[in-house]
Amino acid sequence: MILAALETRQASSNKDNMIKDLKNSMEVLDECSKNNILQVKQEGEKQQKEELRASQARCARLQQDIQQLEEQLNKQVLEHRASELALRKRKCRVETEILNWVQAYDTDMAEKQAEFEEVHAAYTKEKAELSLLMEKHAVLLQEYSQIEEERRINEEKKKQALEKLAVMTRAATRIQAFWRGYLIRSIFKPKKKKKKGKGKGKDKKEKK
Template structure:
């Protein structure tokens, strides 16, 4: 018990030391917390300023981009309108060309059918004429052959006549020569007899 009594002041002292130490720790941690808070607030303010500057820059960029977007939208609308007009014009031209093509093709088809009908008719006439020509050609060939034969016959007759005329001429010439010679002989004989009788 006496031992407990002697340890009491030590414990009180230890408790007092601990309390004092705790108080000191509390104060130092409070000041540390205060400093940390202040530093955090400074950082926060700095970050806030940077963030606000960034936000302002971003807002400015947003305004510029919106302005550019509006300009682009207006340009695109104008461009789209011009392209729509051009497209409409081209579509109308294409429609006109298609109608013209259809009309031209209709005319060409009609013209083709007319020409085809004339061609078919002329083809039939040509076939008929070819048949007639074949008959006429055959007749012409026969006539030509007959004329050739007739000509050959005529030429043969003319050659034979010429030979006969030449032969007759030779015979006549020979006969005349014979007669002349006979006459001359008889005259000579008469002359020879006449001379003999004169002597």
């Protein structure tokens, strides 16, 4: 019994010591945690201050850059305004020229269209007249062919007639020549006989 009571008492004492040790550990941990937190907080505040100073420095540099860029922008705006004004004037002049060109083109195209319609109407009329002339030409060509054929036939007949006339002329010429020769021979034959008779009389007289 006494041993059990001693063991129980010893166990209770050990438990109290353990609890006390745990409390001390917790207090140490709590103190460490507070120190760590304080250190972290201090480091954070220090880092925050450094970052704030760096940020302020960057802001100052950026502000300076912004100021320089604004000055450059204002300068470029002034330059671009002058350039824009010149471009606007040029654009206005070009637009006026384009409008004049368009109006001149429209006027020219209207005149060309009217001229084209006039020429097309004349072409259509001339085409119709040409078609009639072609028909007349075909008829005249046929008539000309007939006339040429008739002329060829007439020429052939004329040629044949001339050849026939030439033959008849030669025959008539020969007949006339033969007839003239016959007449001349007929005329000269009695004279020759008479001459012969006279010659005999002379001979007789000479003999006497």
